[in-house]
Amino acid sequence: MAYVAIADRDAPIHDPHTFIEKYIWSQDHKVIAIQYAVVATFVGLIALVLSAMMRLQLGFPDQFHFVDPNRYYQFVTMHGMIMVIYLLTALFLGGFGNYLIPLMCGARDMVFPYLNMLSFWVYLLSVLVLLASFFVPGGPTGAGWTLYPPQAVLPGTPGAGWGILLMLVSLGIFVVAITMGGLNYVTTVLQARCKGMTLMRMPLSVWGIFTATILGLLAFPALFVSAIMMTLDGTLGTSFFMPAISSMGENPGHAGGSPLLFQHLFWFFGHPEVYIVALPAFGIVSDLLATHARKNIFGYRMMVWAILAIGGLSFVVWAHHMYVSGMNPYFGFFFATTTLIIAVPTAIKVYNWVLTLWKGDIHLTVPMLFAIGFIFTFVHGGLTGLFLGNVTVDLPLSDTYFVVGHFHMVMGVSPILVVFGAIYHWYPKITGRMFNDRLGKIHFWLTFLGTYAIYLPMHYLGILGVPRRYYALGETEFLPQSVHTVNMAITIAALVVACSVVVFLYNMIVSLWKGEKASSNPWKATTLEWQTPETPPTHGNWGPRLPVAHRWAYDYSVPGAPDDFTPQNVPIDERHPSGFGHGEDKARR
């Protein structure tokens, strides 16, 4: 079967002339990626400020009067939803997916550039609708990021009118945006790879983003369905989720709905969502580790299969979020089993990352520091997941700070460390400038140690039984004074970590002008995006001729090769007149 011609078109598939076509209504995947990244970062900063305000209340109760109970719940809700959906999902798929897929696959652009452009603008619309909820009567919803009915739409919950409506509408719009983008990412990976780029020669970053996109395309409809049905419950008075209930002395008129149905739908989306965020991070961190350890990734094929296995299994574990909602014990047994099974491919990946580092020529660059930091936090978060995956252990720990510590470690801190590592790694390619290394390292240590200072004590609080989602703990007998001291320390650490983001932003912005000019391949990496004729890559990426992949993405420190890296587009004969042929390969194995 011949490779597909779409990748080999000589002419760019769209041809911008004006400033607006180039930078605003742009169809260029690189510009769209940056647009996605800027908006996601902006909205993520808002979520960061919200978390700082929550921590102020928790660390210093009733000292900051602008954080009243209603606002506290609104901050919790918006922080969670923004971080998971509008920052991490958008950044990994819309940002890194857009930038990396065509460049790493050797394509000129996405296969549907116009749809790609629409995807960004629809995403921006979803963000604007979400942010509008801060300015409507009642403010944003305070129902918690899971938006469980019946309380999400009942009066008494902050933002029960306009707030929840705008949240649901925004989520619906977001699903449309991510579907438009997802169609592009999947089709581009399947159809627009350059000559020689077999699926098994693709870098793991592309594998991670590709699989996460498929998860997104199949799981986000569950969020869409639940958003539509809850909107109707809240506005037209239907009873999909709303049971017969008396609220604040009044009968809202609902009857017979099933709140559990919402939970099933939400988590059928919600658990794959964890992997929609994690799989791109898995892929990217694999590439960072291999590049900066100057070593091929250990067990490439196993890594690909593990990504696919995790993706498949992620659809059959959702109810482990609902152990305390009440379910048939056999269901609990089933979901606990699938949850523990998913640990197998995940552990394979962790072993392979560590074995990639083993005897590598480790360069402790800023991206590498973040990648190694990720291994620590992810192992930590993964191990606490084993506790919560078991029904009997989960029951006492459910709704405590143990859970907060777990999920922040595994799907908050870990992916964010990869995001930072990836931004530092690809910054020279995206901007053509190097960042300030010293500031980068300061940022890493503040973030890495700071997040441990925040989340490690939360496990201790959880085991003591400190409940999550409480505005104030007050004086209770079962909580020792140390709980309040720990809460105070966590808040101080959280504020320090929040401030470290300023160091990051300063570094990124100032280096745009003052950074040293970057060479085209400063990390001496093998993947195709580092082999573009110009840095930053221009429109169409590859100049007159598309690259041809002659090898896989991990030819680092190959015995007999003149350098410790051999780019994917280097033919055997040009770089190695005698070649390091199959016989030598076999001897090495």
Next chain:
Amino acid sequence: MSNTAIVVALLVGIAVWFAVASRLTAKPWENRGEEGDVGAINFSPARVGLWVFMAVVTSLFALFLTAYAMRMHHGVGWCHLTMPRIAWWNTLVLVGASVAMQLASSSVAAGRRQFAQVALIAGGALSIAFLAGQVAAWQAIGPSLYYIQGSPAIAFFYVLTTVHGLHLVGGLYVLGRAAQRFAGGAELVDLRQSLSLCAIYWHFLLLVWLAVFGVLQFL
């Protein structure tokens, strides 16, 4: 639980097919230099994009219908919906639209312009008739808020027909653009893919409607 088993079996099947079709057993560290076969599916990007989109829509409706079944069994106050007579006629109309779209596609492929024109007009007209028929079905079932609030089955009927109808409207937009090119005298060979994809999409929407209709009527 049996639904979960079916979903798992389906996912495993797709994964195995994908692994075999994409040669995921290859050892890329061995075959340096061989340009090899990229293992891409031999379809146009638009065709692949449509299939991926249909997978998303399948997921959407499968979840809606699962929610319907769960709401029926888990909630209380369920009152079964009997589909109005006009919904049966609408089903026939959509079958007609699907057949017409297939005829339009195959006559464009065979180079029969005049027949293609008739089939295209018939396909579009029957689709619009289907949408009008669905609105009539709303009227027949009970258009007031009283019924929507009172019966979850009726509320599901409204939601499912609206979402399905919106997908058909999207298809009509694409069909309209192809018809515009057709009327503007575009070469049939250039329209072949568009109409072929439209026909596939119409068949798909027919299948979705049959699933929706079947669940609402018989479950």
